[in-house]
Amino acid sequence: MLEKYAILPCNGLDKCAGVISGEIAKKLCEGKKNEIICPVFYRVAETKYNKMAGEHPVLVIDGCQTRCASKLAAEKNIKISRKVTITEEAKAHNVKINNNLRLLENENALIEIILTALNKTEDKLTIIHAEPSGIYDFEYDTYQHGKFIFRVPRNPEIYYNENDCWAYIIGNHARVGVTDYVQQNLSDILYFTPPDIGGIIDQFGDVGEIESSKSVFELISPVSGKVISINETLVQKPELINENPYELGWMVEIELTDIEGDKELLIGFDKYFEIMKKKVEDLNG
Amino acid sequence: MSETTFMGVERNKIDWKPTIDYIKCDFCMECTNFCPHKVFEVRESEEIKLIVKNPDNCVVFCRACSKICGPDALSFPDKNATTQKIKEIRKEESNA
Numbered sequence: 001m002l003e004k005y006a007i008l009p010c011n012g013l014d015k016c017a018g019v020i021s022g023e024i025a026k027k028l029c030e031g032k033k034n035e036i037i038c039p040v041f042y043r044v045a046e047t048k049y050n051k052m053a054g055e056h057p058v059l060v061i062d063g064c065q066t067r068c069a070s071k072l073a074a075e076k077n078i079k080i081s082r083k084v085t086i087t088e089e090a091k092a093h094n095v096k097i098n099n100n101l102r103l104l105e106n107e108n109a110l111i112e113i114i115l116t117a118l119n120k121t122e123d124k125l126t127i128i129h130a131e132p133s134g135i136y137d138f139e140y141d142t143y144q145h146g147k148f149i150f151r152v153p154r155n156p157e158i159y160y161n162e163n164d165c166w167a168y169i170i171g172n173h174a175r176v177g178v179t180d181y182v183q184q185n186l187s188d189i190l191y192f193t194p195p196d197i198g199g200i201i202d203q204f205g206d207v208g209e210i211e212s213s214k215s216v217f218e219l220i221s222p223v224s225g226k227v228i229s230i231n232e233t234l235v236q237k238p239e240l241i242n243e244n245p246y247e248l249g250w251m252v253e254i255e256l257t258d259i260e261g262d263k264e265l266l267i268g269f270d271k272y273f274e275i276m277k278k279k280v281e282d283l284n285g
Numbered sequence: 286m287s288e289t290t291f292m293g294v295e296r297n298k299i300d301w302k303p304t305i306d307y308i309k310c311d312f313c314m315e316c317t318n319f320c321p322h323k324v325f326e327v328r329e330s331e332e333i334k335l336i337v338k339n340p341d342n343c344v345v346f347c348r349a350c351s352k353i354c355g356p357d358a359l360s361f362p363d364k365n366a367t368t369q370k371i372k373e374i375r376k377e378e379s380n381a
Contacts, residue, residue, distance in 0.1 A: 066315065066355035087357055162291055163346050202365050204346050215319060216352035265292050265371070283321055 004033040006049070006056045008073055010063035010086070011039040016097050017063035017086040020107055024061055024084075024114055034059075039072055046076060057081035059118075067211075073190070074213035080191050081236070082118075089114050136168075136247050141273060145280045150180045152273050153246050159222055159263065160272035161204065164279075166246065167222040167266070169259065174223045175250040176207060181276050183242045183249075185283075186212040192238045194230040195252060201225060203262050207252045210241060219251055223262045229253035291345045294374045301367055302340035303350055307333065309358035316350040316359060324350070345371075 009025035012018020028034045035056075037049045058078050060069045062085040073080050090097050095110045103111070138153035157169045164182045167174040183189060193209040201207050203224040210217050231250050234240055241249035256262075267275070289296055303316070303324065312334045317325035326338030337343075345367070351359035 064355045065351075065353055065357065066313075067353070091357075163344070202368070204364055204368050206364075209352075215349055218348060218352070220346050264375075265368070 004035075004056050005059040005081070006037055006052045007034055007059045007061065008037040008039065008042075008053075008069050008078070009061040010069045012063040012068065014101070015063055016099065016101055016107065017090075019101050019103065020086045020097065020111060021061040021063045021069075023103060023107075024086075024111055027111065027115060028059075028118070039069060042072065042076065050076065050078075053078045059083070062086065065216075067216075070191070070211065071213055074188075083191055083193070084114060084118070086110070086114075089117075138246060141269070143273070143277050143280065145284055148184050148280075148284075150184065150276060150280060151246075152179065152269060152276065154269045156268070158246075159266040159268065161220060161222040161266055162272075162275060163204075163220040164276070165220050165222055167254075168246075168250070169223075169256070172256050172259075173228070174225070174254050174256055174259070176219065176221055176223065176252045176254060177250045178210065178217065178219060178241065178245055179272075179276065180245055181279060182210075182217055183245050186210065186214055186217055187242075188212055189238045189241045192231075192234040192241070192251065194232075194235065195227050197227055197230065199227045201227060201254060203258075203265065207254070210238065210251075221252075221254065222266050223254055223256055223259060225254040225257045227252055228255045292371055292375070294371050294378075296341045296345075298374055299345055299367065299371060300362055301345045302337055302343045303348075303359045303361060305335060305337065306358045306360065309356045310335065311356050311358075313355060315353055315355065319353055320350050 007025045007028055010018045010021040025036050029036055035052060037052060042049045058080055059082045060073055060080050062069045064087045090110055093113050095106050097107055098104060138155050140151040140153050143150045158166050160166050164179045165176060166179055167176050189210050189212050191211040195207045201221050201224060205221050206218045207221040207227060208219045230252050234251060291299055314327060317327055322342040322344060324337060324339050324343045326336050328334055328336065346364060348361050351361060
């Protein structure tokens with residue numbers, strides 16, 4: 001971690017994952033310039049921490065998927081720069097954490113793994129491809145329901161799945177993202193977790209997550225292939241997904257391996273537009 | 286269409302639904318509060334206070350409820366196996 005971070009940990013003192021979260025926050029502050037935002041004190045006196053969060057990038061450490069720390073950040077309108085969820089890391093590294101509140105061998109091993117990963121992440125981000133332009137001037141059709149307007153690009157090279165994700169085919173690559181339906185339902189998107197560059201993705205596999213104060217949405221890839229690039233801008237500006245989900249808000253670029261096979265389970269504009277309208281009506285009455 | 290079919294396959298032929306691990310579940314009800322598709326049902330007066338009532342309402346490949354489950358008590362079938370199964374059904378039906 002090269003920058004100075006304001007660290008907002010989980011305050012789950014009654015759960016092991018919460019205790020791990022607090023321990024990592026403390027270790028990140030040892031001998032460094034990082035500072036902890038106390039979630040309890042933040043509730044009653046926010047001036048100090050608002051200032052800290054405004055001056056430095058914020059690292060959120062959630063204990064579990066209840067995401068209390070992330071929700072607090074959303075409530076306080078703090079922009080999250082980096083994020084870790086302890087239970088997810090434990091799963092990813094196949095570490096079983098115990099049910100009591102003591103930090104034993106497994107918990108300490110997980111803490112070291114996470115600390116090492118946090119220190120490496122910035123190196124990884126530096127090798128991501130330079131971001132090509134995301135402006136295509138697509139022609140859009142719109143559907144209005146109440147105050148909400150849903151746009152869908154009408155382009156023969158854009159394919160959709162029924163999970164409200166799109167793929168724009170450009171030669172043997174595809175850019176992938178979410179539709180207006182997703183971003184409207186999530187409302188303000190606060191965080192984008194990109195997939196690993198070089199990862200092999202099956203059709204309908206997960207290629208990243210986006211998160212709002214309401215929920216977490218897995219990007220379900222319409223296409224199979226290899227992740228060759230991510231939209232790095234979204235890591236700092238996830239709101240672009242709300243503002244322009246089909247162009248500046250593209251999320252992942254995939255080198256295609258079986259686009260003709262993938263197309264069997266994809267739909268074009270006309271069908272997706274009808275499905276989306278029905279979903280909007282069913283959900284909102 | 287999306288109400289009863291998914292990718293042209295009747296929804297009830299696709300095995301995609303959450304499974305609740307009752308050892309982990311603490312009945313916080315975050316999942317049922319979140320899910321707009323009424324997949325879960327709360328049974329306050331019973332020992333098992335939460336069940337998967339409407340599995341076919343679950344959006345195929347969606348795992349959003351498991352993503353917000355603090356105790357990590359919800360699991361789903363394998364996506365790849367589900368995709369293959371959908372392809373098989375489509376093939377069978379197109380040959381029928």
